[in-house]
Amino acid sequence: MDEQEPSKVRNLKKLLKFVRPYQRRLTVAFAITVSLTAIQMTPPLLMKFIVDEIIVGGQWSLLEFFLFLTLVVPVTASGLRVLNTYTISVISHRLIMDIRQTMYRHMLSLSLRFYDQMGTGKIMSRVMGDVATVRSMVTMRMLSIVTDFVTFWVAIGLCLGLNWRLGTILIVLLPLYLFNYFGWRGGIRVSIRAWRAKMDRVSVGLQERLSGVQLVKAYGKERRENRAFAEETRGTFEQSMQTATYRAGYSAGVWAVSGLRNTIVFCMGCYFVIQGEMTYGGVMAFLAYAMRVFQPVLNLTQEALRFEQMMISVDRIYEVLDYEVDVVEKPDAPNLGPVAGAVEFEDVRFEYNEDEPVIKGVSLKIEPGEMVALVGQTGCGKTTLTSLLMRFYDVSDGAIRIDGHDIRDVRLRSLRTQIGQVLQDSVLFDASIRENLVYGNPDATEADIIAAARVGEIHEFIIRTADGYDTILGDEGIKLSVGEKQRLAIARAVLTDPGILILDEATSSLDSLSEALIQKAMANVLEGRTSFVIAHRLSTIVNADKIVVMDSGKIVEVGDHETLLEKPDGRYKELYEQQFAGAVEDVAAN
Ligand SMILES: Nc1ncnc2c1ncn2[C@@H]1O[C@H](COP(=O)(O)OP(=O)(O)OP(=O)(O)O)[C@@H](O)[C@H]1O
Ligand SMILES: [Mg+2]
Structure with a gap:
């Protein structure tokens, strides 16, 4: 304290x-x-x-x-x-x-x-x-x-x-109020605090259940959740009643002291009037001031x-x-100009929480225009590595360089506009399609926008919606599927014409049409840019110039598809056999 x-x-x-x-x-x-x-x-x-x-x-x-x-x-x-x-x-x-x-x-x-x-x-x-x-x-x-x-x-x-005599009596009575107040204060305080804690729990629980309403319904848990909610709210009710009881006690005390005060002032006042010490008006005014x-x-x-x-x-x-x-920008940091796209990770280490390293010494050199596929089991640090490249976090040790510039030495904005990013779960604002597309490049012309939408293979979809590019997305507007969102996000990234591109493939399974469209969109967009693709689809991985295999924060293998498959006990070979064996025929058929 x-x-x-x-x-x-x-x-x-x-x-x-x-x-x-x-x-x-x-x-x-x-x-x-x-x-x-x-x-x-x-x-x-x-x-x-x-x-x-x-x-x-x-x-x-x-x-x-x-x-x-x-x-x-x-x-x-x-x-x-x-x-x-x-x-x-x-x-x-x-x-x-x-x-x-x-x-x-x-x-x-x-x-x-x-x-x-x-x-x-x-x-x-x-x-x-x-x-x-x-x-x-x-x-x-x-x-x-x-x-x-x-x-x-x-x-x-x-x-x-x-x-003055009546006044003194009044002052003597004052502490009674304070006793009453301090007598009840502790109880009131504790019960209010308990009530707040219970209310917090109710609102957290409510938020959880509302956001997970689909899960609740899917498992048919409505009745259970109803009961749980009823119990929680009953808890707050009981707590409120306790507070109300304390408050009532406190009020009763206030009333008692006030009654005592009025009686004393009245009796003493009458006495003083009879004695000729006070006037009628004086007693009335005194009571009002008391x-x-x-x-x-x-x-x-x-x-x-x-x-x-x-x-x-x-x-x-x-x-x-x-x-x-x-993540601090150095004063007078220069802009990172349009980049060729050479990226170097030098013994990069990183942790979200102290003593829990997530990236444990990653070194990697990528030439301009190369397409890198990051593969590895879930949680091995693929997304984290790309977040470090965007400088969403600073590395704990080591350095990341783009075209030879340490990313900590250049202006943040210039760095981030050089890198386009399409996330695992693409975020779109509740605004029109056009506004979403030009988010990174508000000066884009209509021709640019349409060209970008074509690259993202989403133009055809957009013109079929009710208001075309002015169709509103989100709560008030139309809802998009995962694949559509991702194609829009690809188009949005293209509009800033970034030299480096990060694509975090959606892990959720897409229908085959969406999948094919995204494949096409990605092929369009990767041309001439350095790209990091966190790939779950074999067809993407096979096309990569470099496949980087990660395992719990480290790079275990680097090479192209054929080379890596030839390694007898290779990690990639193992992953490939686990995950993709069934998909080989599909790729072959394409
Ligand atoms: N914001 C965060 N705070 C703390 N730990 C995190 C955070 N994000 C990720 N991690 C942890 O860091 C590790 C690497 O996560 P990361 O998201 O980079 O994995 P990933 O390889 O992209 O996995 P996936 O294939 O499932 O997307 C995981 O163990 C994860 O729990
Ligand atoms: Mg990830």
């Missing part, structure tokens, strides 16, 4: 950086709040004058003036309130906008390591939920804390001024709880903002 405190203070200080641009506006809001609070303190005093001077004292000539004041006060107060709400809204909404933009910018500058570690769900809840928590605390709540402080001190001063002494104390204790919650959110936000950029 003690270790965490300094980091909390540090984070809070850092958060103030976001508030600083709005200092002037906040000062204005602060001033308005103080004036508003002061104005709202006047009605009981006005009432006292009306009762004592006008009703009891019979000074009827003052009536009009006081009635006028009783009208002016609420009108002024509501005017100020509108102004305040507006000012605060502007500040708070800009604040969250600033924080979210800063987070997003930072996140996009981070390597994939960050996304591996944090996960989309956690990132989402930080960018959306935690930022919203901070917003309400930094602005709305900050001002209500100011209001409470001002109200408390002014009210206590007025009470003492109206009757309530205003207690309310801020209650509010502030509540705020203290909320403040803690906000600190948790601040910490979570800074988990993102403080995440160090690990």
Whole structure:
């Protein structure tokens, strides 16, 4: 706990950086709040004058003036309130906008390591939920804390001024509130925390079941999942009830202390009136102010709880903002010009997590225009090797060079635009086909787009859709098959005319037409480019200039199909016999 405190203070200080641009506006809001609070303190005093001077004292000539004041006060107060709400809204909404933009910018500058570690769900809840928590605390709540402080001190001063003895009794009663608060706080806190944890579990479970709904249905597990969900939600219900019980206890305590306060003030007030120490109006005003002494104390204790919650959110936000950029671009790094496509891996080592090496010393030289097939069992590091070439991660040791330039020495953007990538599972945005195609090259002409679509063997498909190139994909639009997605992704990669191409073949089985189309698309696209093909199809592998056989992070064999097959106990031969033996006739037939 003690270790965490300094980091909390540090984070809070850092958060103030976001508030600083709005200092002037906040000062204005602060001033308005103080004036508003002061104005709202006047009605009981006005009432006292009306009762004592006008009703009891019979000074009827003052009536009009006081009635006028009783009208002016609420009108002024509501005017100020509108102004305040507006000012605060502007500040708070800009604040969250600033924080979210800063987070997003930072996140996009981070390597994939960050996304591996944090996960989309956690990132989402930080960018959306935690930022919203901070917003309400930094602005709305900050001002209500100011209001409470001002109200408390002014009210206590007025009470003492109206009757110091009664005022002292009031102060003596205050600790009762605090006892009640601290008595219940522990229970409330623990049960809220437990409730949050249970809610987290419900939402994680819900997300899992929704995204896996196909699996649930396929195994006919609807009833089981229903039961599990019902049980989880019942858990949160029971937890909520526990919290509600504690809260009810706390409220009962508040009511008891307030009742005691009213009774004492009333009895003592009557006594003082009879003794001639207080006026009727004085007792009424005192009671009104007494309530205003207690309310801020209650509010502030509540705020203290909320403040803690906000600190948790601040910490979570800074988990993102403080995440160090690990793939760093050197200052003044030159652009990597259009590349010939010579690629060299020199004793490359890499690990995702410490002490769990994934790539264990890979050395490989590839000439411009060569087609390399990466083969090996699942999990041996093929995709990882291509991620390193894209510099999604930095190598832990060794170097990767393109045309002799270490990829860490050139501008990231220039490196990545030189490499086209078609992934195992192609990502397309919910936008039109055209927008998806030109994602990497927004300046592409209509002719370029169509040419690229032809290379990807997807043009024919596109023109058969309802709106052609303007057809919308995704949730709102048409859904594509795996093969269609991959052909679109190939066309998208072609449009940037990369010197190096990475194709991570879909492992899922495709129908034979899709398969043939992809084969053709790939043959079109590989021409004249250095390419890394992570191949599962024999027909692709056979055509490769170099077949690189990997096994748990190492290269075990390099050569072309014939050479490798001739090795008596070769790894490739073994793989080939395991996986492709049945497919040989197909290839021969093609
Ligand atoms: N983001 C990641 N974080 C941690 N470990 C990872 C990550 N991605 C992959 N790995 C691990 O690294 C190893 C290599 O994974 P990689 O994806 O490179 O395999 P692959 O050869 O492409 O397999 P496949 O043929 O199934 O696509 C695996 O053991 C995998 O568990
Ligand atoms: Mg892979």
